[in-house]
Amino acid sequence: MSGFRAFFDKLGKNKFYVMIFKNPFTYVTGAILLSIFQVVTLAVTGEPWGVSGTFANWGAWLYQLVGGNVDKWYYFSSEGAQATLARGFLDDPGTMRNLGIIFGALAATLLASQFKLKKIKSIRQVVAAVLGGLMMGYGARLAFGCNIGALFSGIASLSVSGWVYAIFLFVGAFVGSKLLAKFFM
Amino acid sequence: MAEFALDCLGEACPVPLMKTEKKMAEMAVGDVLVVNIDHSCAMKNIPEWARKQGHNVEIEEVDDGEWEVIIEKTK
Numbered sequence: 501m502s503g504f505r506a507f508f509d510k511l512g513k514n515k516f517y518v519m520i521f522k523n524p525f526t527y528v529t530g531a532i533l534l535s536i537f538q539v540v541t542l543a544v545t546g547e548p549w550g551v552s553g554t555f556a557n558w559g560a561w562l563y564q565l566v567g568g569n570v571d572k573w574y575y576f577s578s579e580g581a582q583a584t585l586a587r588g589f590l591d592d593p594g595t596m597r598n599l600g601i602i603f604g605a606l607a608a609t610l611l612a613s614q615f616k617l618k619k620i621k622s623i624r625q626v627v628a629a630v631l632g633g634l635m636m637g638y639g640a641r642l643a644f645g646c647n648i649g650a651l652f653s654g655i656a657s658l659s660v661s662g663w664v665y666a667i668f669l670f671v672g673a674f675v676g677s678k679l680l681a682k683f684f685m
Numbered sequence: 686m687a688e689f690a691l692d693c694l695g696e697a698c699p700v701p702l703m704k705t706e707k708k709m710a711e712m713a714v715g716d717v718l719v720v721n722i723d724h725s726c727a728m729k730n731i732p733e734w735a736r737k738q739g740h741n742v743e744i745e746e747v748d749d750g751e752w753e754v755i756i757e758k759t760k
Binding site: 524609613614615616618619620621625677680681684685 | 694695696699700703704707723724725726729748749750751
């Protein structure tokens with residue numbers, strides 16, 4: 501066992517290990533990687549990168565699992581949406597991408613030895629997280645995209661809507677930071 | 686040369702940075718502030734802000750996913 505430990509202690513101090521897995525990438529590195537992989541996503545799956553639309557599909561599949569039916573729901577009424585739902589949870593590029601984000605984030609934090617279960621400080625945090633999550637999810641579906649599908653992929657597709665989204669993102673961030681200062685400082 | 690502690694464990698960005706800015710404004714030159722954080726992006730934005738202000742900054746990894754940012758107020 502001590503051999504294992506020594507090996508990992510040494511690995512953890514390796515210059516390249518620290519550079520790649522331990523220290524955060526710079527914003528520029530992140531931006532370049534995101535740009536490359538969104539092109540890959542578009543080329544491989546034929547659709548621009550999006551995140552929140554898939555969560556709506558996950559909701560529909562969960563609902564079907566307990567006997568629900570979304571055939572008559574306006575949101576899922578298009579042929580494309582019905583075809584996606586018919587293919588199922590596993591045969592969906594969006595599912596693969598989102599699972600990749602979740603398990604990739606877990607792997608990254610474990611590789612950096614930074615995994616920690618954080619304590620919840622106050623009931624206020626829970627209320628803010630739940631309310632914020634509901635509003636973000638609902639808003640993203642009304643806008644047909646979140647900051648990935650509507651902003652990032654929108655701008656990458658030379659769509660004006662992405663820039664409109666960006667302007668209102670700043671408006672929202674301004675209001676949000678005022679609320680944050682009011683309730684959490 | 687007083688030393689202050691700021692417990693930001695369990696707080697997400699940008700709250701730790703906002704609390705640090707507020708606390709630093711109340712302190713005198715030469716005072717030291719130790720900020721406890723467990724949000725990795727606070728490990729980036731707090732030192733970045735403090736260094737831009739010209740303060741001395743040190744980061745210590747105290748546990749898995751837990752850091753102390755030590756800031757000495759220089760002006």
